[in-house]
Amino acid sequence: MSTTQQSVVSIEGVTKTFPHGNVTALQDIDLKLEPGEFVSLIGPSGCGKSTLLRVIGDLIQPTTGTVTVNGKPAHKARVDHDYGIVFQDAVLFDWRTVARNIALPLEMLGWDRERRNARVAEMMELVELKGFGDHHPWQLSGGMQQRASIARALAFEPALLLMDEPFGALDEMTRERLNLELLSIWERLASTVVFVTHSISEAVFLSTRVVVMSPRPGRIAGVVEIDLPSPRGVETREAPRFFELVTEVRELLRKRGEHLFPEEEPL
Amino acid sequence: MRAAARAGAVALVVLVLVGLWELYRWIWTSAGWTWPFVVDATSMPHVWTILKAFGQPTQVNQPALGTLLFHKALFTMKESAVGFAIGAVVGFTLGCLLVHSRLLQRGFLPYLVASQTIPILAIAPMVVVWVNPKLPPSLQGWGAVAVIASYLTFFPVLINTLRGLQSADARALELMRTYAAGRWSVLWKVRVPASLPFVFAALKLAATASVVGAIIGELPSGLQSGLGGAIINFNQYYSLEPQELWATNIVAALVGIIFFVIVVAAEKAIVRRPPETAR
Amino acid sequence: MTARLTRKAGEWAPALAVFVLVIGAWEGGIALFHVQQFLLPRPSDIVRAFFTERHTLWPAGWYTFKEALGGFAAGSTLGIIAATFVGRFKSAGTAFMPIAIAANAVPIIAFAPIFDVWFNPLSPVSKMAIAAVLCFLPVMVNTLRGLQSASPRQIELMRSYAASELEIWRRVRVPTALPYVFTALKVASVLAMIGAIVGEYFGGAFTALGVLINSDAQIFHFVTAWAGILLASMLGLSLYGSVVLVERLVVRWTPAAGEA
Numbered sequence: 001m002s003t004t005q006q007s008v009v010s011i012e013g014v015t016k017t018f019p020h021g022n023v024t025a026l027q028d029i030d031l032k033l034e035p036g037e038f039v040s041l042i043g044p045s046g047c048g049k050s051t052l053l054r055v056i057g058d059l060i061q062p063t064t065g066t067v068t069v070n071g072k073p074a075h076k077a078r079v080d081h082d083y084g085i086v087f088q089d090a091v092l093f094d095w096r097t098v099a100r101n102i103a104l105p106l107e108m109l110g111w112d113r114e115r116r117n118a119r120v121a122e123m124m125e126l127v128e129l130k131g132f133g134d135h136h137p138w139q140l141s142g143g144m145q146q147r148a149s150i151a152r153a154l155a156f157e158p159a160l161l162l163m164d165e166p167f168g169a170l171d172e173m174t175r176e177r178l179n180l181e182l183l184s185i186w187e188r189l190a191s192t193v194v195f196v197t198h199s200i201s202e203a204v205f206l207s208t209r210v211v212v213m214s215p216r217p218g219r220i221a222g223v224v225e226i227d228l229p230s231p232r233g234v235e236t237r238e239a240p241r242f243f244e245l246v247t248e249v250r251e252l253l254r255k256r257g258e259h260l261f262p263e264e265e266p267l
Numbered sequence: 268m269r270a271a272a273r274a275g276a277v278a279l280v281v282l283v284l285v286g287l288w289e290l291y292r293w294i295w296t297s298a299g300w301t302w303p304f305v306v307d308a309t310s311m312p313h314v315w316t317i318l319k320a321f322g323q324p325t326q327v328n329q330p331a332l333g334t335l336l337f338h339k340a341l342f343t344m345k346e347s348a349v350g351f352a353i354g355a356v357v358g359f360t361l362g363c364l365l366v367h368s369r370l371l372q373r374g375f376l377p378y379l380v381a382s383q384t385i386p387i388l389a390i391a392p393m394v395v396v397w398v399n400p401k402l403p404p405s406l407q408g409w410g411a412v413a414v415i416a417s418y419l420t421f422f423p424v425l426i427n428t429l430r431g432l433q434s435a436d437a438r439a440l441e442l443m444r445t446y447a448a449g450r451w452s453v454l455w456k457v458r459v460p461a462s463l464p465f466v467f468a469a470l471k472l473a474a475t476a477s478v479v480g481a482i483i484g485e486l487p488s489g490l491q492s493g494l495g496g497a498i499i500n501f502n503q504y505y506s507l508e509p510q511e512l513w514a515t516n517i518v519a520a521l522v523g524i525i526f527f528v529i530v531v532a533a534e535k536a537i538v539r540r541p542p543e544t545a546r
Numbered sequence: 547m548t549a550r551l552t553r554k555a556g557e558w559a560p561a562l563a564v565f566v567l568v569i570g571a572w573e574g575g576i577a578l579f580h581v582q583q584f585l586l587p588r589p590s591d592i593v594r595a596f597f598t599e600r601h602t603l604w605p606a607g608w609y610t611f612k613e614a615l616g617g618f619a620a621g622s623t624l625g626i627i628a629a630t631f632v633g634r635f636k637s638a639g640t641a642f643m644p645i646a647i648a649a650n651a652v653p654i655i656a657f658a659p660i661f662d663v664w665f666n667p668l669s670p671v672s673k674m675a676i677a678a679v680l681c682f683l684p685v686m687v688n689t690l691r692g693l694q695s696a697s698p699r700q701i702e703l704m705r706s707y708a709a710s711e712l713e714i715w716r717r718v719r720v721p722t723a724l725p726y727v728f729t730a731l732k733v734a735s736v737l738a739m740i741g742a743i744v745g746e747y748f749g750g751a752f753t754a755l756g757v758l759i760n761s762d763a764q765i766f767h768f769v770t771a772w773a774g775i776l777l778a779s780m781l782g783l784s785l786y787g788s789v790v791l792v793e794r795l796v797v798r799w800t801p802a803a804g805e806a
Contacts, residue, residue: 078708085703373560384739389760
């Protein structure tokens, strides 16, 4: 695959308050991501991890502070298509086949048909969906839909990949398998990944760094460097160092999160 | 407070419509355009002329048009209300019966759909002749019209009841099975509550349909006491007194809107739905 | 292939059975119970009249069908355009919806005589106008609802591609709205025919089906009148059927939501 430009994300002093309900979703977030890093954001509900992801993607504007992606302001990065995003739902279009769904960003970028088709074929091979191009989304299982969604996000080989609990709706076995697939894709493309998750083991398994966040107001409680060796595989999950790191993250969550089951705020 | 704002908005809309009417009239008469139709005092009377007509009698020694139309409106509303009730009950009951049998659905639904393509205006005289002798004298005449109104009402209620009953959460139905609940118990406890939003959507359509059905039903039956009769009457001497037909139409429109509003109010009172998620 | 055919046949079998039973009972019941011919002639008589009177009936049906078709096309097109317009300007949409809903509650049919005054009662335009007005509202309301029902996640996705409003419209809102539009068109197709016929009641050319049915009934030619009703119903169903066919061609995906 072609070389991907590596991305630098710089978040400085970002605060986000939502006017109605006076909620401080994010407060004084400072974070710097090195090129090629795999960073997970983890924390209880209401800690602002999804909000932070969207701030990086310029889908939400911060109240104060700046976000720089690749040396540009986040807004310009979005206009320049510098990142791909994956949501928890596959968010595929029912009226398009799987192949045309994956081709969507390429159409938006104005690629010609030949180039598009070639890339779509590549991507489907990468996420192991070969042969399903002519199917419609509803004909695929949840895991397959999510793979199509990842293929779409990677189609134009963005330097930055934003993922909002992409495997949250899947069963654990599918999730572990997709984790491995994601890691191999990440290594191949050498992109930077920001990954929001609820699962401590998933965060530790995938990342180079785990950022623990706490709620009310949303802030960074702590960062855990993950020094597990690469490439990671099934045996990584059974290594003693893995459990140590999981415990470290869990302790951080418990201490700073205050409760194990934070109160849900009614809508 | 909100009711006052709502009333204000309605008044504003009415004023805007009146303004547009007069403006259109003024532009077209000044420019002398004949497309899409010639504009003059007959084809588009002034709003004020129409309003004034409410206060005047149509014939010597008759009550004012407003009073006349009021009574006719009540008569038509009576027919619509009864037709609405009959149609709603029939539609709902049929829906509750059909939901239990795919076979019956496949057998009968195509015809129920096709039934709506039959122009009721054409079969209205037959319905009147058939139904009237079967009714006690006090119900004759308008009773047949109520039946015609119910014909237009039952179909949307049936279709939506069916969809609503079928929309019950599969897991709730499973739960009822663990209670070994009988078919009718499941119907009452789970399906019917699930169907209410759908049924009310249909009732809103049915309210208008019943008014339309009543007016249409009156036309061939020669009933003078309702709005349909008034429409025929005033249509006949439209060229002399155009504002009377317009006044009748305004009253007919109001009747339709009033029925609709009643159903909406009933829905608010009965169905407590979780708030619609913001789009 | 044959498996699908047999399945389709199985689906239609109950309806067919009902048809046979009802027609049989009708035919027999008339004879048995001496029902007045005026109320309900025998199906065999109706069908016979359908063919023997075809020289007046069928052209009349075509004449009225053209009115309905014209009204359907005009009303639906205007409805879609209006909905697109209102959908683009969101503030207009929220202000407009209650008006549209209230307008839907007005019995349009009461305005039929006025349309006759505006457009010559003998001209098909007056009936087309009624059909058009009847079609306009359901199409507009449903199209608008369809345009507004795009999932917010899909919109967010498009924003991540820095898509313009026009592109979001083209790629997300319009495809999402299509199932809604077709539902409304199905409703409108039935209304159009009915509107044309009811409009003809107040006056129309003698070559029109509604007028024909009415005059036949008035001179006690009930069997012919019923044949005319049969024709009207068939024409309404054929328009409905055409819309269903077009829908099958255009909307080839399972709608996520969208049945009104």
